[in-house]
Each structure stands twice: as C-alpha cells, then as structure tokens.
Amino acid sequence: xxxxxxxxxxRGKYTTLINLKSLEKNFNSDSxxxxxxxxxxxxxxxxxxxxxxxxxxSLRIPLSRSYRDQVLECVVNNRLLDKK
Numbered sequence: 001x002x003x004x005x006x007x008x009x010x011r012g013k014y015t016t017l018i019n020l021k022s023l024e025k026n027f028n029s030d031s032x033x034x035x036x037x038x039x040x041x042x043x044x045x046x047x048x049x050x051x052x053x054x055x056x057x058s059l060r061i062p063l064s065r066s067y068r069d070q071v072l073e074c075v076v077n078n079r080l081l082d083k084k
Contacts, residue, residue, distance in 0.1 A: 008059075035071050036064045043078050 005023055007014045016023075024034055034040050035054055039061050047055045049072065054061040063071060 033067075033071060033074055035067050036062045038062075043074060046075055049075065 003017055003019045005016050005018055005020055007016065020034075020038070020040065024032075024040060027040065031044065032040050032042055041054060041056060041061060045056045047057065049055070049063065052063045052065070052068070054063050054071070
C-alpha cells in the first residue's frame with residue numbers, strides 16, 4: 001500500500017497516509033516495535049510467538065528473521081518486568 005498504513009485497534013481499523021518508518025518514529029519504542037518490514041505491533045498485546053509468527057488474539061502476524069532476536073528479547077524482558 002506504499003505510504004498508506006492500516007492501524008488495528010480494539011475500536012476498529014484505521015487507514016492513514018503515512019509510511020511505516022515515520023509512524024515508527026512517533027510511537028513509543030517501549031510499547032511498540034517493528035516485527036517485519038510491513039508490520040509493527042504493541043508488545044503488550046502479543047499472546048505468543050510460534051516459529052516465525054506472532055499471535056495477537058486471532059491475528060497471525062509474520063515475524064521476520066531480521067527482527068526475531070530483538071523481538072524475543074524485548075517480549076521476554078517486558079514480561080519479566082511486568083512480574084516484578
């Protein structure tokens with residue numbers, strides 16, 4: 001979709017004319033992270049990671065190899081901090 005981004009929230013789907021790189025700069029990196037060249041997710045919404053997929057409720061989001069280690073580390077650290 002080139003410079004259009006779909007944003008999914010609990011309230012619905014929104015389409016905006018902005019590229020993902022610009023959107024990434026505006027989001028808090030403690031809460032959101034890039035997981036694929038075409039996807040960003042809220043770290044706290046991740047239910048599980050299985051293989052190269054991230055599950056958020058019934059959604060399956062691809063996890064690229066280039067982001068995999070960074071995502072796993074962030075999710076594990078985030079979950080450990082939540083338990084303190």
